[in-house]
Amino acid sequence: MTRELKTPYLAADVIIELIDHPGRPIVLIERMNPPFGLAIPGGFVDRDQESVEQAAVREAYEETTLTVRLIALLGIYSNPARDNRLHSASAVYVGEAHGTPRAADDAKAVQILLPEEIPAPLAFDHDLVLADYRQFRATGRVAPLRGCLVIP
Amino acid sequence: MTRELKTPYLAADVIIELIDHPGRPIVLIERMNPPFGLAIPGGFVDRDQESVEQAAVREAYEETTLTVRLIALLGIYSNPARDNRLHSASAVYVGEAHGTPRAADDAKAVQILLPEEIPAPLAFDHDLVLADYRQFRATGRVAPLRGCLVIP
Numbered sequence: 505m506t507r508e509l510k511t512p513y514l515a516a517d518v519i520i521e522l523i524d525h526p527g528r529p530i531v532l533i534e535r536m537n538p539p540f541g542l543a544i545p546g547g548f549v550d551r552d553q554e555s556v557e558q559a560a561v562r563e564a565y566e567e568t569t570l571t572v573r574l575i576a577l578l579g580i581y582s583n584p585a586r587d588n589r590l591h592s593a594s595a596v597y598v599g600e601a602h603g604t605p606r607a608a609d610d611a612k613a614v615q616i617l618l619p620e621e622i623p624a625p626l627a628f629d630h631d632l633v634l635a636d637y638r639q640f641r642a643t644g645r646v647a648p649l650r651g652c653l654v655i656p
Numbered sequence: 657m658t659r660e661l662k663t664p665y666l667a668a669d670v671i672i673e674l675i676d677h678p679g680r681p682i683v684l685i686e687r688m689n690p691p692f693g694l695a696i697p698g699g700f701v702d703r704d705q706e707s708v709e710q711a712a713v714r715e716a717y718e719e720t721t722l723t724v725r726l727i728a729l730l731g732i733y734s735n736p737a738r739d740n741r742l743h744s745a746s747a748v749y750v751g752e753a754h755g756t757p758r759a760a761d762d763a764k765a766v767q768i769l770l771p772e773e774i775p776a777p778l779a780f781d782h783d784l785v786l787a788d789y790r791q792f793r794a795t796g797r798v799a800p801l802r803g804c805l806v807i808p
Contacts, residue, residue: 510703511666514745549734551662552743556734557801574801577731580747582701582708591704593666595732597801646798649709649726649749 516560517546533611541627568605579647668712669698685763693779720757731799
């Protein structure tokens with residue numbers, strides 16, 4: 505059955521809040537590889553190796569050198585058009601970390617930004633994700649459920 | 657890059673609350689295919705075709721004939737050992753529907769059960785999912801984030 509089974513590629517991203525910086529800013533990375541631009545740290549989940557939460561913590565560490573504690577699942581972003589390379593579904597978490605990030609692995613540089621300072625457009629659908637995050641930060645509510653099907 | 661990229665197979669399940677039945681019971685299905693047993697309705701997301709939410713609504717419809725409105729993302733269940741066929745990650749939603757389910761597609765039969773009536777063990781890790789759902793139903797809190805990594 506696995507030979508024919510094609511599901512979206514699964515990724516995990518973390519919006520990292522720097523809890524000992526004034527105003528609790530977040531970390532964005534400048535991507536080393538296409539699509540270029542600023543993005544939320546994260547990457548693909550390794551099959552047979554790890555859970556989605558583990559992938560989120562691992563990728564955050566690899567790209568920023570921060571040890572992140574996940575605090576919420578913001579949402580799953582899986583519109584087939586969100587990444588023009590392939591159909592990816594990303595589980596986006598909110599996490600918190602102490603210290604100061606350093607760029608590593610797929611990250612060319614890191615930026616530390618308050619939510620209201622974040623420029624647009626970001627890579628992928630991360631403008632949408634950040635809009636949901638600002639809402640979460642203001643209200644505690646996670647991302648709305650989108651794109652439900654009209655049954656024929 | 658897609659040739660080498662192996663991420664968990666992505667599924668979507670829905671805990672369907674029957675809002676016009678006394679006590680707001682939920683729907684479980686008896687599986688037609690291995691692993692046998694009772695399970696939450698759901699199935700794999702079709703790559704390039706649909707979002708995870710769309711897959712959840714489609715699968716709920718295919719297996720129960722109910723048109724479901726998703727109300728919350730309970731959690732993502734992705735322990736590599738949760739399904740002994742392959743590494744699957746399941747996005748589990750809570751949804752609500754009117755009417756009475758009928759078994760179809762991969763479902764051999766449906767059962768309508770109150771949360772406290774649900775037998776164990778269910779297929780996959782659905783006992784864990786139902787425990788999280790009972791907590792959600794009692795408190796409004798979604799599933800806890802589990803299995804985070806200890807960074808070396």
